[in-house]
Amino acid sequence: MxxxxxxxxxxxxxxxxxxxxxxxxxxxxxxxxxxxxxxxxxxxxxxxxxxxxxxxxxSLQQIRELLQIEDNKSQWQCSDVKDKVQHKMTEIAEQISELQRFYQALAQLDQACCGGSVSATECSILTALEQGQPVLAEQHIPKQECAKC
Amino acid sequence: MxxxxxxxxxxxxxxxxxxxxxxxxxxxxxxxxxxxxxxxxxxxxxxxxxxxxxxxxxSLQQIRELLQIEDNKSQWQCSDVKDKVQHKMTEIAEQISELQRFYQALAQLDQACCGGSVSATECSILTALEQGQPVLAEQHIPKQECAKC
DNA sequence: ATAAACCCTTGAGCTAACTCCAGAGTCAAG
DNA sequence: CTTGACTCTGGAGTTAGCTCAAGGGTTTAT
Known part of the structure:
Protein backbone atom coordinates (compact mmCIF):
# COMPACT_ATOMS: atom_id res chain seq x y z
CA MET A 1 0.00 0.00 0.00
CA SER A 59 -3.08 16.16 20.82
CA LEU A 60 -0.38 14.50 18.79
CA GLN A 61 1.83 14.41 21.86
CA GLN A 62 -0.88 12.66 23.83
CA ILE A 63 -1.47 10.29 20.94
CA ARG A 64 2.22 9.48 20.97
CA GLU A 65 1.82 8.47 24.61
CA LEU A 66 -1.25 6.39 23.86
CA LEU A 67 0.65 4.64 21.09
CA GLN A 68 3.46 3.79 23.48
CA ILE A 69 0.91 1.92 25.52
CA GLU A 70 -0.70 0.41 22.44
CA ASP A 71 2.71 -0.80 21.27
CA ASN A 72 3.43 -2.53 24.51
CA LYS A 73 0.10 -3.27 26.03
CA SER A 74 1.26 -6.01 28.32
CA GLN A 75 3.51 -3.66 30.20
CA TRP A 76 0.70 -1.27 31.02
CA GLN A 77 -2.47 -1.35 33.04
CA CYS A 78 -6.03 -0.38 32.35
CA SER A 79 -5.58 2.41 34.86
CA ASP A 80 -2.79 3.92 32.78
CA VAL A 81 -5.10 4.22 29.83
CA LYS A 82 -8.09 5.39 31.81
CA ASP A 83 -5.93 7.99 33.54
CA LYS A 84 -5.02 9.47 30.19
CA VAL A 85 -8.65 9.64 29.18
CA GLN A 86 -9.65 11.24 32.45
CA HIS A 87 -6.79 13.69 32.29
CA LYS A 88 -7.94 14.73 28.85
CA MET A 89 -11.48 15.09 30.15
CA THR A 90 -10.24 17.43 32.86
CA GLU A 91 -8.30 19.47 30.34
CA ILE A 92 -11.32 19.81 28.12
CA ALA A 93 -13.63 20.62 31.00
CA GLU A 94 -11.30 23.49 31.88
CA GLN A 95 -11.33 24.78 28.35
CA ILE A 96 -15.10 24.61 28.28
CA SER A 97 -15.28 26.54 31.54
CA GLU A 98 -13.13 29.31 30.21
CA LEU A 99 -15.17 29.57 27.05
CA GLN A 100 -18.37 29.61 29.09
CA ARG A 101 -17.00 32.47 31.14
CA PHE A 102 -16.30 34.31 27.90
CA TYR A 103 -19.75 33.51 26.64
CA GLN A 104 -21.50 34.80 29.72
CA ALA A 105 -19.51 37.99 29.75
CA LEU A 106 -20.33 38.53 26.09
CA ALA A 107 -23.99 37.79 26.71
CA GLN A 108 -24.03 40.55 29.32
CA LEU A 109 -22.45 42.97 26.90
CA ASP A 110 -24.90 41.88 24.26
CA GLN A 111 -27.90 42.47 26.47
CA ALA A 112 -26.79 45.95 27.36
CA CYS A 113 -26.95 47.18 23.77
CA CYS A 114 -30.01 47.75 21.67
CA GLY A 115 -28.13 47.09 18.46
CA GLY A 116 -30.04 49.79 16.66
CA SER A 117 -28.93 51.87 13.72
CA VAL A 118 -27.88 54.72 15.92
CA SER A 119 -24.46 56.24 16.48
CA ALA A 120 -22.09 54.15 18.53
CA THR A 121 -21.06 57.20 20.55
CA GLU A 122 -23.12 56.03 23.48
CA CYS A 123 -22.98 52.30 22.93
CA SER A 124 -23.14 50.50 26.25
CA ILE A 125 -20.82 47.79 25.01
CA LEU A 126 -18.04 50.23 24.26
CA THR A 127 -18.64 51.99 27.54
CA ALA A 128 -18.34 48.73 29.40
CA LEU A 129 -15.07 47.90 27.64
CA GLU A 130 -13.75 51.37 28.38
CA GLN A 131 -14.75 51.54 31.99
CA GLY A 132 -14.83 47.95 32.97
CA GLN A 133 -18.01 48.27 34.93
CA PRO A 134 -19.62 44.91 34.59
CA VAL A 135 -22.76 45.27 32.59
CA LEU A 136 -25.51 43.86 34.75
CA ALA A 137 -28.52 42.17 33.26
CA GLU A 138 -30.79 44.59 35.09
CA GLN A 139 -29.36 47.43 33.09
CA HIS A 140 -30.84 46.00 29.96
CA ILE A 141 -33.36 48.25 28.32
CA PRO A 142 -35.80 46.86 25.76
CA LYS A 143 -35.12 48.01 22.24
CA GLN A 144 -38.17 50.24 22.02
CA GLU A 145 -37.39 52.07 25.24
CA CYS A 146 -33.63 52.35 25.04
CA ALA A 147 -32.91 55.93 25.97
CA LYS A 148 -29.50 56.04 24.42
CA CYS A 149 -30.14 54.43 21.10
CA MET B 1 4.02 57.69 32.05
CA SER B 59 -8.58 37.99 19.48
CA LEU B 60 -6.12 40.78 18.85
CA GLN B 61 -7.42 41.08 15.30
CA GLN B 62 -10.97 41.45 16.59
CA ILE B 63 -9.80 43.95 19.16
CA ARG B 64 -8.18 45.92 16.37
CA GLU B 65 -11.58 46.09 14.70
CA LEU B 66 -13.28 47.13 17.92
CA LEU B 67 -10.69 49.85 18.35
CA GLN B 68 -11.42 51.15 14.88
CA ILE B 69 -14.98 51.69 16.00
CA GLU B 70 -13.88 53.10 19.33
CA ASP B 71 -11.60 55.56 17.54
CA ASN B 72 -14.36 56.84 15.34
CA LYS B 73 -17.52 56.15 17.23
CA SER B 74 -19.66 58.68 15.43
CA GLN B 75 -19.18 56.89 12.15
CA TRP B 76 -20.47 53.61 13.47
CA GLN B 77 -23.73 52.28 14.79
CA CYS B 78 -24.72 50.32 17.85
CA SER B 79 -25.52 47.44 15.54
CA ASP B 80 -21.94 47.33 14.30
CA VAL B 81 -20.71 46.81 17.82
CA LYS B 82 -23.44 44.39 18.80
CA ASP B 83 -22.80 42.38 15.65
CA LYS B 84 -19.20 41.91 16.65
CA VAL B 85 -20.21 40.72 20.07
CA GLN B 86 -22.79 38.33 18.67
CA HIS B 87 -20.35 37.04 16.09
CA LYS B 88 -17.90 36.29 18.85
CA MET B 89 -20.63 34.56 20.82
CA THR B 90 -21.34 32.32 17.84
CA GLU B 91 -17.67 31.52 17.45
CA ILE B 92 -17.36 30.60 21.08
CA ALA B 93 -20.54 28.57 21.06
CA GLU B 94 -19.10 26.53 18.22
CA GLN B 95 -15.89 25.96 20.11
CA ILE B 96 -17.85 24.87 23.15
CA SER B 97 -19.86 22.46 21.03
CA GLU B 98 -16.79 20.83 19.64
CA LEU B 99 -15.25 20.47 23.07
CA GLN B 100 -18.50 19.00 24.39
CA ARG B 101 -18.47 16.45 21.60
CA PHE B 102 -14.94 15.54 22.62
CA TYR B 103 -15.98 15.35 26.23
CA GLN B 104 -18.90 13.04 25.56
CA ALA B 105 -16.82 10.74 23.41
CA LEU B 106 -14.19 10.61 26.12
CA ALA B 107 -16.81 9.96 28.77
CA GLN B 108 -17.97 6.95 26.79
CA LEU B 109 -14.45 5.64 26.54
CA ASP B 110 -13.98 6.29 30.22
CA GLN B 111 -17.08 4.34 31.18
CA ALA B 112 -16.05 1.35 29.15
CA CYS B 113 -12.91 0.78 31.15
CA CYS B 114 -12.63 -0.44 34.72
CA GLY B 115 -9.34 1.35 35.24
CA GLY B 116 -8.00 -1.48 37.35
CA SER B 117 -4.42 -2.54 37.84
CA VAL B 118 -4.69 -5.20 35.21
CA SER B 119 -2.86 -5.56 31.93
CA ALA B 120 -3.95 -3.18 29.21
CA THR B 121 -4.00 -5.97 26.67
CA GLU B 122 -7.76 -6.11 26.78
CA CYS B 123 -8.49 -2.52 27.63
CA SER B 124 -11.80 -1.45 26.13
CA ILE B 125 -10.53 2.05 25.50
CA LEU B 126 -7.68 0.85 23.33
CA THR B 127 -10.01 -1.55 21.56
CA ALA B 128 -12.40 1.25 20.79
CA LEU B 129 -9.61 3.40 19.41
CA GLU B 130 -8.36 0.51 17.32
CA GLN B 131 -11.66 -0.58 15.95
CA GLY B 132 -13.68 2.56 16.07
CA GLN B 133 -16.76 0.85 17.38
CA PRO B 134 -18.46 3.46 19.44
CA VAL B 135 -18.37 2.40 23.02
CA LEU B 136 -21.95 2.39 24.19
CA ALA B 137 -22.88 3.19 27.72
CA GLU B 138 -24.68 -0.16 28.02
CA GLN B 139 -21.41 -1.94 27.57
CA HIS B 140 -20.17 -0.56 30.83
CA ILE B 141 -19.46 -3.18 33.39
CA PRO B 142 -19.13 -2.25 37.05
CA LYS B 143 -15.63 -2.51 38.39
CA GLN B 144 -16.28 -5.52 40.54
CA GLU B 145 -17.81 -7.51 37.72
CA CYS B 146 -15.62 -6.49 34.82
CA ALA B 147 -14.76 -9.73 33.08
CA LYS B 148 -11.76 -8.39 31.29
CA CYS B 149 -10.03 -6.52 34.01
C1' DA C 1 30.76 60.23 38.91
C1' DT C 2 29.17 55.91 38.86
C1' DA C 3 26.19 52.05 39.52
C1' DA C 4 21.62 50.28 39.23
C1' DA C 5 17.54 50.32 37.12
C1' DC C 6 15.29 51.32 33.25
C1' DC C 7 14.58 51.68 28.33
C1' DC C 8 15.72 51.20 23.23
C1' DT C 9 15.86 48.34 18.52
C1' DT C 10 16.32 44.32 15.87
C1' DG C 11 15.57 39.96 15.18
C1' DA C 12 14.97 35.22 16.51
C1' DG C 13 12.36 31.53 18.84
C1' DC C 14 8.38 29.24 20.79
C1' DT C 15 3.92 25.91 20.28
C1' DA C 16 0.77 23.05 17.33
C1' DA C 17 -0.36 20.90 13.41
C1' DC C 18 0.13 21.20 9.47
C1' DT C 19 0.96 23.13 4.41
C1' DC C 20 3.58 24.31 0.51
C1' DC C 21 7.48 24.50 -2.52
C1' DA C 22 11.47 23.20 -5.51
C1' DG C 23 13.85 19.99 -7.78
C1' DA C 24 14.33 15.43 -8.63
C1' DG C 25 13.36 10.37 -9.05
C1' DT C 26 9.86 6.28 -10.00
C1' DC C 27 6.25 3.85 -12.08
C1' DA C 28 2.34 2.44 -15.24
C1' DA C 29 -0.13 2.95 -19.53
C1' DG C 30 -0.31 3.35 -24.30
C1' DC D 1 9.74 5.38 -25.09
C1' DT D 2 7.39 9.00 -23.62
C1' DT D 3 3.95 11.18 -20.91
C1' DG D 4 1.65 11.93 -16.79
C1' DA D 5 0.69 10.59 -12.30
C1' DC D 6 2.86 9.55 -8.33
C1' DT D 7 6.48 9.89 -4.89
C1' DC D 8 10.86 11.44 -2.73
C1' DT D 9 13.78 14.87 0.36
C1' DG D 10 14.75 19.09 2.58
C1' DG D 11 13.44 23.07 4.18
C1' DA D 12 10.56 27.18 4.60
C1' DG D 13 6.11 29.28 5.78
C1' DT D 14 1.61 29.64 8.30
C1' DT D 15 -1.28 31.45 12.64
C1' DA D 16 -1.57 33.59 17.33
C1' DG D 17 0.35 35.78 20.93
C1' DC D 18 3.73 36.39 22.89
C1' DT D 19 8.81 35.79 24.91
C1' DC D 20 13.70 36.21 24.93
C1' DA D 21 18.38 37.77 23.90
C1' DA D 22 22.08 40.81 22.37
C1' DG D 23 24.08 44.99 22.55
C1' DG D 24 23.46 49.20 23.41
C1' DG D 25 21.60 54.16 25.34
C1' DT D 26 19.09 56.94 29.38
C1' DT D 27 17.78 58.17 34.09
C1' DT D 28 18.05 58.35 38.79
C1' DA D 29 19.94 57.75 43.24
C1' DT D 30 23.87 57.95 46.05
Whole structure:
Protein backbone atom coordinates (compact mmCIF):
# COMPACT_ATOMS: atom_id res chain seq x y z
CA MET A 1 0.00 0.00 0.00
CA UNK A 2 1.51 3.31 -1.06
CA UNK A 3 1.04 6.63 0.61
CA UNK A 4 -1.57 7.70 -1.91
CA UNK A 5 -3.75 4.72 -1.13
CA UNK A 6 -3.60 5.48 2.56
CA UNK A 7 -4.51 9.05 1.86
CA UNK A 8 -7.55 8.06 -0.18
CA UNK A 9 -8.78 5.72 2.51
CA UNK A 10 -8.47 8.15 5.37
CA UNK A 11 -9.06 11.49 3.76
CA UNK A 12 -5.90 13.13 5.01
CA UNK A 13 -3.14 14.69 2.97
CA UNK A 14 0.13 13.13 1.90
CA UNK A 15 1.93 15.86 3.78
CA UNK A 16 0.05 14.99 6.93
CA UNK A 17 1.11 11.35 6.74
CA UNK A 18 4.71 12.34 6.26
CA UNK A 19 4.37 14.81 9.09
CA UNK A 20 3.08 12.06 11.38
CA UNK A 21 6.12 10.04 10.43
CA UNK A 22 8.43 12.87 11.37
CA UNK A 23 6.51 13.06 14.64
CA UNK A 24 7.22 9.39 15.29
CA UNK A 25 3.58 8.45 15.14
CA UNK A 26 3.47 6.31 12.02
CA UNK A 27 6.45 4.76 10.28
CA UNK A 28 5.88 2.70 7.14
CA UNK A 29 6.90 -0.90 7.72
CA UNK A 30 8.79 -1.05 4.44
CA UNK A 31 10.11 0.84 1.45
CA UNK A 32 9.89 -0.14 -2.20
CA UNK A 33 13.02 -0.48 -4.30
CA UNK A 34 12.47 3.00 -5.57
CA UNK A 35 12.22 4.35 -2.08
CA UNK A 36 8.43 4.64 -1.87
CA UNK A 37 6.84 4.22 1.54
CA UNK A 38 4.92 0.95 1.83
CA UNK A 39 2.23 0.59 4.47
CA UNK A 40 1.03 -2.70 5.88
CA UNK A 41 -2.44 -3.46 7.19
CA UNK A 42 -1.13 -2.85 10.68
CA UNK A 43 0.19 0.55 9.61
CA UNK A 44 -3.21 1.30 8.18
CA UNK A 45 -4.87 0.41 11.48
CA UNK A 46 -2.36 2.48 13.34
CA UNK A 47 -3.38 5.47 11.30
CA UNK A 48 -7.01 4.77 12.15
CA UNK A 49 -6.05 4.72 15.80
CA UNK A 50 -4.31 8.05 15.46
CA UNK A 51 -7.21 9.67 13.66
CA UNK A 52 -9.77 8.37 16.12
CA UNK A 53 -7.74 9.63 19.02
CA UNK A 54 -7.52 12.96 17.28
CA UNK A 55 -11.26 12.98 16.75
CA UNK A 56 -11.87 12.86 20.48
CA UNK A 57 -9.50 15.75 21.09
CA UNK A 58 -6.14 14.21 21.91
CA SER A 59 -3.08 16.16 20.82
CA LEU A 60 -0.38 14.50 18.79
CA GLN A 61 1.83 14.41 21.86
CA GLN A 62 -0.88 12.66 23.83
CA ILE A 63 -1.47 10.29 20.94
CA ARG A 64 2.22 9.48 20.97
CA GLU A 65 1.82 8.47 24.61
CA LEU A 66 -1.25 6.39 23.86
CA LEU A 67 0.65 4.64 21.09
CA GLN A 68 3.46 3.79 23.48
CA ILE A 69 0.91 1.92 25.52
CA GLU A 70 -0.70 0.41 22.44
CA ASP A 71 2.71 -0.80 21.27
CA ASN A 72 3.43 -2.53 24.51
CA LYS A 73 0.10 -3.27 26.03
CA SER A 74 1.26 -6.01 28.32
CA GLN A 75 3.51 -3.66 30.20
CA TRP A 76 0.70 -1.27 31.02
CA GLN A 77 -2.47 -1.35 33.04
CA CYS A 78 -6.03 -0.38 32.35
CA SER A 79 -5.58 2.41 34.86
CA ASP A 80 -2.79 3.92 32.78
CA VAL A 81 -5.10 4.22 29.83
CA LYS A 82 -8.09 5.39 31.81
CA ASP A 83 -5.93 7.99 33.54
CA LYS A 84 -5.02 9.47 30.19
CA VAL A 85 -8.65 9.64 29.18
CA GLN A 86 -9.65 11.24 32.45
CA HIS A 87 -6.79 13.69 32.29
CA LYS A 88 -7.94 14.73 28.85
CA MET A 89 -11.48 15.09 30.15
CA THR A 90 -10.24 17.43 32.86
CA GLU A 91 -8.30 19.47 30.34
CA ILE A 92 -11.32 19.81 28.12
CA ALA A 93 -13.63 20.62 31.00
CA GLU A 94 -11.30 23.49 31.88
CA GLN A 95 -11.33 24.78 28.35
CA ILE A 96 -15.10 24.61 28.28
CA SER A 97 -15.28 26.54 31.54
CA GLU A 98 -13.13 29.31 30.21
CA LEU A 99 -15.17 29.57 27.05
CA GLN A 100 -18.37 29.61 29.09
CA ARG A 101 -17.00 32.47 31.14
CA PHE A 102 -16.30 34.31 27.90
CA TYR A 103 -19.75 33.51 26.64
CA GLN A 104 -21.50 34.80 29.72
CA ALA A 105 -19.51 37.99 29.75
CA LEU A 106 -20.33 38.53 26.09
CA ALA A 107 -23.99 37.79 26.71
CA GLN A 108 -24.03 40.55 29.32
CA LEU A 109 -22.45 42.97 26.90
CA ASP A 110 -24.90 41.88 24.26
CA GLN A 111 -27.90 42.47 26.47
CA ALA A 112 -26.79 45.95 27.36
CA CYS A 113 -26.95 47.18 23.77
CA CYS A 114 -30.01 47.75 21.67
CA GLY A 115 -28.13 47.09 18.46
CA GLY A 116 -30.04 49.79 16.66
CA SER A 117 -28.93 51.87 13.72
CA VAL A 118 -27.88 54.72 15.92
CA SER A 119 -24.46 56.24 16.48
CA ALA A 120 -22.09 54.15 18.53
CA THR A 121 -21.06 57.20 20.55
CA GLU A 122 -23.12 56.03 23.48
CA CYS A 123 -22.98 52.30 22.93
CA SER A 124 -23.14 50.50 26.25
CA ILE A 125 -20.82 47.79 25.01
CA LEU A 126 -18.04 50.23 24.26
CA THR A 127 -18.64 51.99 27.54
CA ALA A 128 -18.34 48.73 29.40
CA LEU A 129 -15.07 47.90 27.64
CA GLU A 130 -13.75 51.37 28.38
CA GLN A 131 -14.75 51.54 31.99
CA GLY A 132 -14.83 47.95 32.97
CA GLN A 133 -18.01 48.27 34.93
CA PRO A 134 -19.62 44.91 34.59
CA VAL A 135 -22.76 45.27 32.59
CA LEU A 136 -25.51 43.86 34.75
CA ALA A 137 -28.52 42.17 33.26
CA GLU A 138 -30.79 44.59 35.09
CA GLN A 139 -29.36 47.43 33.09
CA HIS A 140 -30.84 46.00 29.96
CA ILE A 141 -33.36 48.25 28.32
CA PRO A 142 -35.80 46.86 25.76
CA LYS A 143 -35.12 48.01 22.24
CA GLN A 144 -38.17 50.24 22.02
CA GLU A 145 -37.39 52.07 25.24
CA CYS A 146 -33.63 52.35 25.04
CA ALA A 147 -32.91 55.93 25.97
CA LYS A 148 -29.50 56.04 24.42
CA CYS A 149 -30.14 54.43 21.10
CA MET B 1 4.02 57.69 32.05
CA UNK B 2 6.73 55.32 30.96
CA UNK B 3 6.29 51.78 29.78
CA UNK B 4 7.28 50.37 33.14
CA UNK B 5 4.53 52.30 34.90
CA UNK B 6 1.97 50.98 32.47
CA UNK B 7 3.24 47.48 33.02
CA UNK B 8 2.95 47.77 36.79
CA UNK B 9 -0.61 49.06 36.54
CA UNK B 10 -1.86 46.39 34.23
CA UNK B 11 0.22 43.39 35.08
CA UNK B 12 1.41 42.69 31.58
CA UNK B 13 4.99 42.51 30.34
CA UNK B 14 6.99 45.23 28.65
CA UNK B 15 7.35 42.95 25.67
CA UNK B 16 3.62 42.57 25.44
CA UNK B 17 3.11 46.32 25.32
CA UNK B 18 5.67 46.69 22.59
CA UNK B 19 4.11 43.77 20.78
CA UNK B 20 0.73 45.49 20.90
CA UNK B 21 2.35 48.54 19.40
CA UNK B 22 3.74 46.49 16.54
CA UNK B 23 0.24 45.12 16.10
CA UNK B 24 -1.13 48.63 15.78
CA UNK B 25 -3.21 48.34 18.90
CA UNK B 26 -1.53 50.84 21.18
CA UNK B 27 0.89 53.58 20.12
CA UNK B 28 2.36 55.86 22.77
CA UNK B 29 1.23 59.41 22.22
CA UNK B 30 4.76 60.77 22.70
CA UNK B 31 8.42 59.99 23.12
CA UNK B 32 10.85 61.48 25.62
CA UNK B 33 14.03 63.19 24.45
CA UNK B 34 15.92 60.01 25.06
CA UNK B 35 13.49 58.05 22.96
CA UNK B 36 11.44 56.51 25.76
CA UNK B 37 7.79 55.76 25.08
CA UNK B 38 5.46 58.11 26.95
CA UNK B 39 1.88 57.09 27.57
CA UNK B 40 -0.99 59.48 28.24
CA UNK B 41 -4.05 58.83 30.34
CA UNK B 42 -5.93 58.07 27.13
CA UNK B 43 -3.26 55.53 26.15
CA UNK B 44 -3.65 53.97 29.55
CA UNK B 45 -7.40 53.66 29.07
CA UNK B 46 -6.87 52.23 25.65
CA UNK B 47 -4.79 49.48 27.16
CA UNK B 48 -7.58 48.81 29.65
CA UNK B 49 -9.97 48.50 26.74
CA UNK B 50 -7.68 46.04 25.00
CA UNK B 51 -7.22 43.91 28.09
CA UNK B 52 -10.93 43.85 28.88
CA UNK B 53 -11.73 42.81 25.34
CA UNK B 54 -9.12 40.12 25.63
CA UNK B 55 -10.63 38.94 28.90
CA UNK B 56 -13.93 38.20 27.20
CA UNK B 57 -12.25 36.20 24.48
CA UNK B 58 -11.66 38.60 21.60
CA SER B 59 -8.58 37.99 19.48
CA LEU B 60 -6.12 40.78 18.85
CA GLN B 61 -7.42 41.08 15.30
CA GLN B 62 -10.97 41.45 16.59
CA ILE B 63 -9.80 43.95 19.16
CA ARG B 64 -8.18 45.92 16.37
CA GLU B 65 -11.58 46.09 14.70
CA LEU B 66 -13.28 47.13 17.92
CA LEU B 67 -10.69 49.85 18.35
CA GLN B 68 -11.42 51.15 14.88
CA ILE B 69 -14.98 51.69 16.00
CA GLU B 70 -13.88 53.10 19.33
CA ASP B 71 -11.60 55.56 17.54
CA ASN B 72 -14.36 56.84 15.34
CA LYS B 73 -17.52 56.15 17.23
CA SER B 74 -19.66 58.68 15.43
CA GLN B 75 -19.18 56.89 12.15
CA TRP B 76 -20.47 53.61 13.47
CA GLN B 77 -23.73 52.28 14.79
CA CYS B 78 -24.72 50.32 17.85
CA SER B 79 -25.52 47.44 15.54
CA ASP B 80 -21.94 47.33 14.30
CA VAL B 81 -20.71 46.81 17.82
CA LYS B 82 -23.44 44.39 18.80
CA ASP B 83 -22.80 42.38 15.65
CA LYS B 84 -19.20 41.91 16.65
CA VAL B 85 -20.21 40.72 20.07
CA GLN B 86 -22.79 38.33 18.67
CA HIS B 87 -20.35 37.04 16.09
CA LYS B 88 -17.90 36.29 18.85
CA MET B 89 -20.63 34.56 20.82
CA THR B 90 -21.34 32.32 17.84
CA GLU B 91 -17.67 31.52 17.45
CA ILE B 92 -17.36 30.60 21.08
CA ALA B 93 -20.54 28.57 21.06
CA GLU B 94 -19.10 26.53 18.22
CA GLN B 95 -15.89 25.96 20.11
CA ILE B 96 -17.85 24.87 23.15
CA SER B 97 -19.86 22.46 21.03
CA GLU B 98 -16.79 20.83 19.64
CA LEU B 99 -15.25 20.47 23.07
CA GLN B 100 -18.50 19.00 24.39
CA ARG B 101 -18.47 16.45 21.60
CA PHE B 102 -14.94 15.54 22.62
CA TYR B 103 -15.98 15.35 26.23
CA GLN B 104 -18.90 13.04 25.56
CA ALA B 105 -16.82 10.74 23.41
CA LEU B 106 -14.19 10.61 26.12
CA ALA B 107 -16.81 9.96 28.77
CA GLN B 108 -17.97 6.95 26.79
CA LEU B 109 -14.45 5.64 26.54
CA ASP B 110 -13.98 6.29 30.22
CA GLN B 111 -17.08 4.34 31.18
CA ALA B 112 -16.05 1.35 29.15
CA CYS B 113 -12.91 0.78 31.15
CA CYS B 114 -12.63 -0.44 34.72
CA GLY B 115 -9.34 1.35 35.24
CA GLY B 116 -8.00 -1.48 37.35
CA SER B 117 -4.42 -2.54 37.84
CA VAL B 118 -4.69 -5.20 35.21
CA SER B 119 -2.86 -5.56 31.93
CA ALA B 120 -3.95 -3.18 29.21
CA THR B 121 -4.00 -5.97 26.67
CA GLU B 122 -7.76 -6.11 26.78
CA CYS B 123 -8.49 -2.52 27.63
CA SER B 124 -11.80 -1.45 26.13
CA ILE B 125 -10.53 2.05 25.50
CA LEU B 126 -7.68 0.85 23.33
CA THR B 127 -10.01 -1.55 21.56
CA ALA B 128 -12.40 1.25 20.79
CA LEU B 129 -9.61 3.40 19.41
CA GLU B 130 -8.36 0.51 17.32
CA GLN B 131 -11.66 -0.58 15.95
CA GLY B 132 -13.68 2.56 16.07
CA GLN B 133 -16.76 0.85 17.38
CA PRO B 134 -18.46 3.46 19.44
CA VAL B 135 -18.37 2.40 23.02
CA LEU B 136 -21.95 2.39 24.19
CA ALA B 137 -22.88 3.19 27.72
CA GLU B 138 -24.68 -0.16 28.02
CA GLN B 139 -21.41 -1.94 27.57
CA HIS B 140 -20.17 -0.56 30.83
CA ILE B 141 -19.46 -3.18 33.39
CA PRO B 142 -19.13 -2.25 37.05
CA LYS B 143 -15.63 -2.51 38.39
CA GLN B 144 -16.28 -5.52 40.54
CA GLU B 145 -17.81 -7.51 37.72
CA CYS B 146 -15.62 -6.49 34.82
CA ALA B 147 -14.76 -9.73 33.08
CA LYS B 148 -11.76 -8.39 31.29
CA CYS B 149 -10.03 -6.52 34.01
C1' DA C 1 30.76 60.23 38.91
C1' DT C 2 29.17 55.91 38.86
C1' DA C 3 26.19 52.05 39.52
C1' DA C 4 21.62 50.28 39.23
C1' DA C 5 17.54 50.32 37.12
C1' DC C 6 15.29 51.32 33.25
C1' DC C 7 14.58 51.68 28.33
C1' DC C 8 15.72 51.20 23.23
C1' DT C 9 15.86 48.34 18.52
C1' DT C 10 16.32 44.32 15.87
C1' DG C 11 15.57 39.96 15.18
C1' DA C 12 14.97 35.22 16.51
C1' DG C 13 12.36 31.53 18.84
C1' DC C 14 8.38 29.24 20.79
C1' DT C 15 3.92 25.91 20.28
C1' DA C 16 0.77 23.05 17.33
C1' DA C 17 -0.36 20.90 13.41
C1' DC C 18 0.13 21.20 9.47
C1' DT C 19 0.96 23.13 4.41
C1' DC C 20 3.58 24.31 0.51
C1' DC C 21 7.48 24.50 -2.52
C1' DA C 22 11.47 23.20 -5.51
C1' DG C 23 13.85 19.99 -7.78
C1' DA C 24 14.33 15.43 -8.63
C1' DG C 25 13.36 10.37 -9.05
C1' DT C 26 9.86 6.28 -10.00
C1' DC C 27 6.25 3.85 -12.08
C1' DA C 28 2.34 2.44 -15.24
C1' DA C 29 -0.13 2.95 -19.53
C1' DG C 30 -0.31 3.35 -24.30
C1' DC D 1 9.74 5.38 -25.09
C1' DT D 2 7.39 9.00 -23.62
C1' DT D 3 3.95 11.18 -20.91
C1' DG D 4 1.65 11.93 -16.79
C1' DA D 5 0.69 10.59 -12.30
C1' DC D 6 2.86 9.55 -8.33
C1' DT D 7 6.48 9.89 -4.89
C1' DC D 8 10.86 11.44 -2.73
C1' DT D 9 13.78 14.87 0.36
C1' DG D 10 14.75 19.09 2.58
C1' DG D 11 13.44 23.07 4.18
C1' DA D 12 10.56 27.18 4.60
C1' DG D 13 6.11 29.28 5.78
C1' DT D 14 1.61 29.64 8.30
C1' DT D 15 -1.28 31.45 12.64
C1' DA D 16 -1.57 33.59 17.33
C1' DG D 17 0.35 35.78 20.93
C1' DC D 18 3.73 36.39 22.89
C1' DT D 19 8.81 35.79 24.91
C1' DC D 20 13.70 36.21 24.93
C1' DA D 21 18.38 37.77 23.90
C1' DA D 22 22.08 40.81 22.37
C1' DG D 23 24.08 44.99 22.55
C1' DG D 24 23.46 49.20 23.41
C1' DG D 25 21.60 54.16 25.34
C1' DT D 26 19.09 56.94 29.38
C1' DT D 27 17.78 58.17 34.09
C1' DT D 28 18.05 58.35 38.79
C1' DA D 29 19.94 57.75 43.24
C1' DT D 30 23.87 57.95 46.05
Missing amino acids: KIGDLVKQHGVSVDTIRFYEKQQLLTPSARSEGGYRLYSHADNQRLSFILRAKSVGF | KIGDLVKQHGVSVDTIRFYEKQQLLTPSARSEGGYRLYSHADNQRLSFILRAKSVGF
